[in-house]
Amino acid sequence: MIPVKINHLSFSRNSHVVFNDVNISIDPGKVTAIMGPSGTGKTTLLRLIGAQLRPDAGQILVGDQDIHRLSQKELYLARRKMGMLFQNAALFTNLSVFENVAFPLREHTQLSESMIRRIVLMKLQAVGLRGARDLMPSELSGGMSRRVALARAIALDPQLIMYDEPFTGQDPISMAVLVKLIKDLNTILGITSVIVSHDVPETSSISDYIYLISDGKVAGKGSPAEVSVDSSPEVKQFMHGLPDGVVPFHYPAKDYREDILS
Amino acid sequence: MARSANITWEREQSCLRLMGDWLCTTLGKLPATLDKLSFPRHTSFMVDASSIEKLDTAGAWMMHRYFSQLKAFNYSFEVQGLNPTHQLLLDRIEAQSSHIRVPEHPQSPPLLPFIGREFVQKVLHFLEFHSFIGLALATFKQWFKPKNIQWNSILKMIEETGCKALPIIGLLSFLIGIVLAYQMGLQLRDYSANAYIVDFSGLAILREFGPLITAIIVAGRTGSAFTAQIGIMKINEEIDALRTFGLSPVERLVLPRIFGLLVAIPLLTVWADAFGIMGCMFMANHMLDISYMDFLKRFQEVVPLKTYTLGLIKTPVFAVLIAQVGCFQGFQVAYSADSVGSQTTRSVVQSIFLIIITDAFFSVLYSWQGL
Ligand SMILES: Nc1ncnc2c1ncn2[C@@H]1O[C@H](COP(=O)(O)OP(=O)(O)O)[C@@H](O)[C@H]1O
Ligand SMILES: [Mg+2]
Numbered sequence: 001m002i003p004v005k006i007n008h009l010s011f012s013r014n015s016h017v018v019f020n021d022v023n024i025s026i027d028p029g030k031v032t033a034i035m036g037p038s039g040t041g042k043t044t045l046l047r048l049i050g051a052q053l054r055p056d057a058g059q060i061l062v063g064d065q066d067i068h069r070l071s072q073k074e075l076y077l078a079r080r081k082m083g084m085l086f087q088n089a090a091l092f093t094n095l096s097v098f099e100n101v102a103f104p105l106r107e108h109t110q111l112s113e114s115m116i117r118r119i120v121l122m123k124l125q126a127v128g129l130r131g132a133r134d135l136m137p138s139e140l141s142g143g144m145s146r147r148v149a150l151a152r153a154i155a156l157d158p159q160l161i162m163y164d165e166p167f168t169g170q171d172p173i174s175m176a177v178l179v180k181l182i183k184d185l186n187t188i189l190g191i192t193s194v195i196v197s198h199d200v201p202e203t204s205s206i207s208d209y210i211y212l213i214s215d216g217k218v219a220g221k222g223s224p225a226e227v228s229v230d231s232s233p234e235v236k237q238f239m240h241g242l243p244d245g246v247v248p249f250h251y252p253a254k255d256y257r258e259d260i261l262s
Numbered sequence: 263m264a265r266s267a268n269i270t271w272e273r274e275q276s277c278l279r280l281m282g283d284w285l286c287t288t289l290g291k292l293p294a295t296l297d298k299l300s301f302p303r304h305t306s307f308m309v310d311a312s313s314i315e316k317l318d319t320a321g322a323w324m325m326h327r328y329f330s331q332l333k334a335f336n337y338s339f340e341v342q343g344l345n346p347t348h349q350l351l352l353d354r355i356e357a358q359s360s361h362i363r364v365p366e367h368p369q370s371p372p373l374l375p376f377i378g379r380e381f382v383q384k385v386l387h388f389l390e391f392h393s394f395i396g397l398a399l400a401t402f403k404q405w406f407k408p409k410n411i412q413w414n415s416i417l418k419m420i421e422e423t424g425c426k427a428l429p430i431i432g433l434l435s436f437l438i439g440i441v442l443a444y445q446m447g448l449q450l451r452d453y454s455a456n457a458y459i460v461d462f463s464g465l466a467i468l469r470e471f472g473p474l475i476t477a478i479i480v481a482g483r484t485g486s487a488f489t490a491q492i493g494i495m496k497i498n499e500e501i502d503a504l505r506t507f508g509l510s511p512v513e514r515l516v517l518p519r520i521f522g523l524l525v526a527i528p529l530l531t532v533w534a535d536a537f538g539i540m541g542c543m544f545m546a547n548h549m550l551d552i553s554y555m556d557f558l559k560r561f562q563e564v565v566p567l568k569t570y571t572l573g574l575i576k577t578p579v580f581a582v583l584i585a586q587v588g589c590f591q592g593f594q595v596a597y598s599a600d601s602v603g604s605q606t607t608r609s610v611v612q613s614i615f616l617i618i619i620t621d622a623f624f625s626v627l628y629s630w631q632g633l
Binding site for chain 2: 050078086090091
């Protein structure tokens, strides 16, 4: 149960400003959703929290530690408390499904083989893939890989877990199961959960608090009920999926015709 | 079957007729036709588009551009017979294109800044490589506690890079031995100094060819594999996943590869030495009538142990170079398949380059020390 506090965060990729003075506070033991159109930097934000990227300015506190000021060793210790579900699953392609889920257990615990087996099967059962344990990652569909990755991320029962678009590519049934699983993990184990998503209804249904990011800034925040009736144009456009409005559909580009002619 | 786009001027009817399929794939010769087309100035005429059967964006764009040119030259004309759906496409293109200027011609970048940029990039790359070596060394500290050592991975690397390379290295060294003995034999026979083939081949194979051939083959076979493996793991975010489990990718991926090669390359060199000498023996027997027994007897007498050890001393250095360059280039892979290819090439070229430089360095060092 660790809180995350993001203070005055700024970050740019090359010349493209991804975040400009963003403040976000993630309460311990709650489900916080980070939403926003694709390309606004949701994945980037998770990478910043996991200290795989360094901010240009500002700080990120995980628990009471400034994650970017830790020594290499402290950082590796801090990361063991965090689980992360990657957008592309990021399974180890040379290990079977079972071994992928067992990996963190083998690395960080001294559990016996039979204990590891039991835990892995339990986690795989939770994501509905116990039967797929002997498959290799290349034999899984995108949605299945992501569920295996979820089982792996929760193998060690982390205190903070970050889900990068967990619902993308899921059929309605597994979607419902995942939504329930994420909520259960949060209520039963009290894991602080961060969900990055643009699936508005699913995410709203399980989150306690929502941040809406757009154009490098926090465009709206509040409980799902508050956000859904927010009157600011960006929030309204995103939450209700309107094609035209202040949030542009296009990634910033030079003039269309100039591009075509050149 | 799509017909190619065409345009003709029909003088009798004062009519410009557009024909065929105006598609991306069939536009081909149209620009040339347009350039050649001539008709009297200051006439007003009709454009008959009714024979156009298919039109796509490229075709509509071409049509729009041509019409704009005509308008710019003050021709007055009227378009007729354009299919309503085609008209829709053309209107859309016109609407999109209303707000712009034509961009300036891009200038080719001047030479001097280009050279400067390349130079700075090379220097940065060089520094990065050094910091990577430093990182590997710093990470190595963790292995001072024997329980941290990744024995499994090291053994797997030895199997992968050592055992599986035995056939190819054996064969190539044998062939090099044959080639070398043949060339030397030609000269020695002229001077009736046949027996010296043993001295020369011992020296050449043990000191130079064995270690060098091994290192170069391993660089091509294993260094490239290291780059590709790590690069693909990076694209697949597996490296990030390792980090989130609180594990250091350098410790997990780089150290086992370095230590695997540190064991494999010296052993492979011994193997290459043996096969190289066998190649020489075979050729000496064939060409210079030196029996296998005589060859080995003389070998013992004239080739000192020092020759063998001086060759072997170089091999751990080669091993570290190949592993470091291979892994470093793997971590340099950006998020695309193209980049895996180019970094792999780079990895092989750089390791072979460094191997040869190191070998030359050792030669200078040895001669300096009078060895
Ligand atoms: N490796 C990278 N190099 C440069 N720019 C990147 C890289 N990864 C992402 N970006 C840019 O950063 C911005 C945010 O990306 P991301 O965080 O992946 O968005 P999303 O909200 O869809 O997860 C995008 O504009 C993207 O183009
Ligand atoms: Mg993303």
